[in-house]
Amino acid sequence: MAFWPGVVVATPAHSGVGASLTYRSELSLAPGTLVRVPLGAREVLGVVWECPTEPPEGLTEAKTKPVAGVLDGLPPLNDRWRQLVQFAARYYQRSLGEVALAALPPQLRDLSHEQLARRLKRRAKAGAKTGAPAGEVADGHQLSDEQRQALDALATAQAPVLLFGATGSGKTEVYLQATQRALAAHADAQVLVMVPEINLTPQLEARFRERFEPLCGAGAVVCLHSGMTPAQRLSSWLAAHTGQARIVLGTRMAVLASLPGLRLIVVDEEHDPSYKSQEGARYSARDLAVYRGKVETEALAAHERCQVVLGSATPSLESWHAADQGRYLRLAMPARIGGGALPRLRLVDMNHQPKGAVLAPPLVAAMAERIGRGEQCLVLLNRRGYAPVLACHDCGWKSACPHCSAYRVFHKLDRTLRCHHCGFTERVPRACPDCGNLDIAPVGRGTEQVEEQLAGLLADVKRPDGTPARVARMDADSTRLKGSLEVQLATMHSGEVDVLVGTQMIAKGHDFRRITLVASINADSGLFASDYRAPERLFALLMQAAGRAGRDAAQSAASEMWVQTWYPQHPLFASLKQHDFPAFAVTQLAERLSAGMPPHGHQALLRADARTQQAAQAYLNAAAQAAVGLPHFEDVTLYPAVPLTIQRVANVERAQLLVEAASRGALQRFLSAWQPVLLASRSLPEARGLVRFAVDVDPLVI
């Protein structure tokens, strides 16, 4: 008897190959079985998707090749995993094979049969203990009332949980105890814990290991992230797939790991943009986690759930809105453990500071005073790279789009102002259109020299022991070398450094006890940006940074958050002053509603790379033309093509076209209908010079 397995293999997203390729097999192969199959001249890894006993129409034995080998010893990938992958491929408009194979460890493709067998044998011998963790919740982990209430609500919640907890409120302990409960309930239960960047949260990994290795064995906790070697990734993946690992700690890629016993998914800092992939299938790991929880729950007995917990002090407005609608259950933990207060906000009005000052004198004085007392300061630089918006500091004019509730972006290359929403374009005016001031400039400029200036300004400041103050910088450059992050963190913890200067990275997760002053010196670029999500990110960043100050309850009363701004009246600061995220969310969601922006509307971008900007835009506009009359065309709005803010990278010109729809379903159905048109449009004369195109569903930046 012959079988005709349909196998998915890694095909380029737009190769035009259908969902699966048909092969022949003497054996019936369960869906999810990993196989090697011939593809052209090569032999590649594939996943059996279905295994019918009749060949698909038009195929004969002569036209198909036999499966070259089966990776036996590995249990098949289960139905829920395949359902997740299928959903991700369809939703994000990629090929099934691309998503499925990208979710497997790369080394699995290269291992011989014998090598794999050896690894599995070694794993089995090392085998972690399975079964429920012995003993009840260990002593010494006393819960606050808030934590206990959150845990109890979590246990009975019938929807994904949005854990809205202030920085320092003890969310991690809730994750740990929820994990403990999930593992104790089932002998083969597994828990997935996701974090934005694992290198920035070594303390979290340490806490999970410390708590669960004694209970579940040495191999019970594994990590999965892109910083691991291929061998490490394979090892973690195998441990998760075979059920030996009980807890997988990982970054966004971990959402696609094979976890046959999955019972709980935690997404920490759920608002973090790094959960959205920026290449390949541009998926949101947070959104996939919610979908995955639903799929797993559907496969369980009626009273059981695979619970999803999204945790944040500043949730994404998408999640906040979902909770408003009752689709998620919101659990609040507003109090800091130990009763410490959040730092007081001090706004520095830069309109009243000496001209050209990058750091306001009162801020420098406050820092000097704290250094003199042996306390530490954190100076936060808002990451540049927000699309630059032009402003006049004399009258307050900004490069708003006359047709949209968006700011136009300054394109340096051709000195134009372009709206990334509707495409409206004008030359940059010579002077401010409102007051004639010649000095119009991008909002938030002039921070390049901060470190140097700061070192100069603090040169005469002494520490309590009489030695000069020390300033250090921490960013992606200074921490690139392996281990250098740990070294730098240690100098801060030991008190060797008095002032730490850096980007986002220094705002995340670290538990510095002696920081009493946090300063944000160029927040304005997040207030007025063409990207409508910029205020949301700025608020999250400032709240997170504020959370770094006064971790020591004894010092929290005196701790301060300083923000330098030209726009102290901006409503964002009013909410920030009260540490009132709900109030901020209400105003932001109202603005989004009036503009039809997510989560009140739905978006996708069609991006094109080409040898010339003209070609990139021509392809996009041709694709838009060809969309006329497609199913659901009348439910979407297609805007004209615009160049990206950074329009040329490595001699490739980049452009994009925005698609909007009021409903997610309509957008999805339109995109599915559009996909073959996008492929076909590549051969239009207009597309000459096109290098590649890609669809980004639910883009984070437009």
Ligand SMILES: [Zn+2]
């Ligand atoms: Zn002006």
Ligand SMILES: [Zn+2]
């Ligand atoms: Zn516009």
